[in-house]
Amino acid sequence: MHRDFEAPGRSPVLATEAVAATSHPLATSAAIEILQAGGNAVDAAIAAVAVQCVVEPHMTGIGGDCFAIVTEPDGRMAGFNGSGAAPRALGTRKLADMGIREIGPGSVHAVTVPGAVRAWETLLAAHGTRPLKTLLKRAIGYARDGFPVAPRVAFDWARNVDKLAADPAAAKAYLIDGAAPRTGDIVRLPQLADTLAAIADGGADAFYTGAVARDIVDTLAERGGYMTVEDLAACHTTAVAPVLRDYRGHTIAELPPNGQGLVALVMLGLLERFDLGALDPVGPERLHLEMEAARIAYAVRDRFVADPGHMDVCHTKLISTDYLDQLAARLDPTRRNIDLPVSALMPQTDTVYLTVVDRDGLAISFINSIFKEFGSGIVAPKSGVLLHNRGSSFRVEAGHPNTIEGGKRPMHTILPAFGLKNGTPWLAFGVMGGHYQACGHAHLLTNIIDHGMDVQQAIDCPRLFFDDAFRTLQAETHIPEATVEALRAKGHDVARAKAPIGGAQAILIERRKRTLAAGSDPRKDGHAAGY
Structure with missing residues (x-):
């Protein structure tokens, strides 16, 4: 682009x-x-x-x-x-x-x-x-x-x-x-x-x-x-070993629990089943798929992700092909799934x-x-x-993997990430914004891989996320009104976000050209610099 x-x-x-x-x-x-x-x-x-x-x-x-x-x-x-x-x-x-x-x-x-x-x-x-x-x-x-x-x-x-x-x-x-x-x-x-x-x-x-x-x-x-x-x-x-999963010829690395990096990998495992590159990046079809994949992935997070010593399932199971096949059956590309578990999330800027x-x-x-x-x-x-x-x-709920106990780490929203291509460094990236971060990883990666954006365009691209216990999508200003109306027709309740959603930074490593391409989010005050 x-x-x-x-x-x-x-x-x-x-x-x-x-x-x-x-x-x-x-x-x-x-x-x-x-x-x-x-x-x-x-x-x-x-x-x-x-x-x-x-x-x-x-x-x-x-x-x-x-x-x-x-x-x-x-x-x-x-x-x-x-x-x-x-x-x-x-x-x-x-x-x-x-x-x-x-x-x-x-x-x-x-x-x-x-x-x-x-x-x-x-x-x-x-x-x-x-x-x-x-x-x-x-x-x-x-x-x-x-x-x-x-x-x-x-x-x-x-x-x-x-x-x-x-x-x-x-x-x-x-x-x-x-x-x-x-x-x-x-x-x-x-x-x-x-x-x-x-x-x-x-x-x-x-x-x-x-x-x-x-x-x-x-x-x-x-x-x-x-x-x-x-x-x-x-x-x-x-010290932890990053969790790896491939997405369209790229290996994406996230950190294991207690962080929520698995949410991004689950989302990518669902989204790779669709030809995103053929869709308008700010159109209702692409954003509907992204939000439904996110709702499914965050429901998985809220059920399972915690301090790894207290999880009742191995984190690798949550990104296995068999499990993703089960989850994919819950993603309708035409309508919002009204039967997903409810969890109260909202976009943040922290x-x-x-x-x-x-x-x-x-x-x-x-x-x-x-x-x-x-x-x-x-x-x-x-x-x-x-x-x-x-x-x-933490939860105060006996028996839940993420219930609070002394010496236990809570489920964490913050997550750095990295991408490899052909086994060598390709993309250092991360997204800010509380619960939004894992969704933001999937959004940024698909902007680059599926939609051909450079790192700055991928960061700039408008965002949306769910609020009010999954019932309302918060859409940034530059999501087109026609997209908002079409999302409503698919069963989503959509409102305009009261503030920008999160932020991001990324560096793309071009080994062939021997260059570094960096982007920084205009939603914040910062910038990238190099020499």
């Missing part, structure tokens, strides 16, 4: 040496700075995400989790699960005895151990070349000296004033005279700067033990939480995803999150750590 140069938009960034794509310009600059100083892709990714933990506080932070896939030039891949667990003293029976049947996003019990900082250190030990002291320099500077609030960040910040005002430390750190900062306002986070500096000097232990850990535990205890310093000290990153490929061909697909916007809304006041609320993904 050729770009219309008279229409708003931008071209993919082309480079030959190295390239980085993030959702914030200051993070992209930090990555490029490390690359040009001789650091590799993993070094650059850690420098970039640390900046994002300061300048995109509603999306990510050191009080959250992360996942990554690192791919060598020969196609060897290593996966990293940097998600934390529920406090050891907490479980379904305890919550049920307290009369709690659901863990809301603002509940103190939604705060699980933050796994990101330990994972950064683990990634660097395995694949990096630079110390944290070097890589956190820009993040510390922005936190201590101040950073200008970017336009999309300001847009999201304004929607969270009530959430931040409910916590004194959050209000002090993230509101100005009780209001959200506006575009261009300078924000300083001195307590967070001190904590980042401590991590730079002392490594991850400076976060998981000592004064920072005590501040986190005391803050949660004041609200009735059960996390202990022992829970924090026990945090570890798990999380940051970034990707970097360096001059040696090492690539990283990396995602870091505090789940809902501004996470739990709880800030540990002395350390400035904004805590995530990933535990709200």
Whole structure:
């Protein structure tokens, strides 16, 4: 597909040496700075995400989790699960005895151990070349000296004033005279700067033990939480083998549970049965198939996906041909299936995803999150750590694979991904947006593979997702009205989305041309850059 140069938009960034794509310009600059100083892709990714933990506080932070896939030039891949667990003293029976049947996003019990900082250190030990002291320099500077609030960040910040005002430390750190900062306002986070500096000097232990850990535990205890310093000290990153499945001559890699990467692979396994390339990419036939495949795949997720030690089926079974054949029987290409299980999902904008490929061909697909916007809304006041609320993904339902238990990781929405072609690196990519992410992976991949879009066009392409317990499709502005009406005729209730759905970054590796083509989502403030 050729770009219309008279229409708003931008071209993919082309480079030959190295390239980085993030959702914030200051993070992209930090990555490029490390690359040009001789650091590799993993070094650059850690420098970039640390900046994002300061300048995109509603999306990510050191009080959250992360996942990554690192791919060598020969196609060897290593996966990293940097998600934390529920406090050891907490479980379904305890919550049920307290009369709690659901863990809301603002509940103190939604705060699980933050796994990101330990994972950064683990990634660097395995694949990096630079110390944290070097890589956190820009993040510390922005936190201590101040950073200008970017336009999309300001847009999201304004929607969270009530959430931040409910916590004194959050209000002090993230509101100005009780209001959200506006575009261009300078924000300083001195307590967070001190904590980042401590991590730079002392490594991850400076976060998981000592004064920072005590501040986190005391803050949660004041609200009735059960996390202990022992829970924090026990945090570890798990090395995992990516799960692979082919789609039209490309091998797609996702991380195994507790993440939802299998949802994307199930969707692709259903969609490959149709000639998507013959359909209008923003037409009702293509989008109906995508949404029905998504509804089926997310129903599978909600039934089975959890901490792998607690799943009652092997994750490989869920993407087997026999099982996909059973699921495919539930996808009617002409009508919405009214008999699928109901689950309450909605599109979100949270999380940051970034990707970097360096001059040696090492690539990283990396995602870091505090789940809902501004996470739990709880800030540990002395350390400035904004805590995530990933535990709200747990169920309080005895016998369910994803019910909450001490030391157990929750089902996770964030997922990095990677694509191989002929066994060699082809596409580093990821999509932001909470529950939407797995659907977004399938949308982006089929845009490229089936519809012939370049990486930037594939990211730009309008999106839709389901809301209100699967009953309503939320359609972005640029989904044509004729498509909306045709989807309604197929049985869908469709409304216009109130905000852009998610975000994305991607780098396509052209081995034959020896070029890198990168795209970054205009729904966010960021961009790709290379040299």
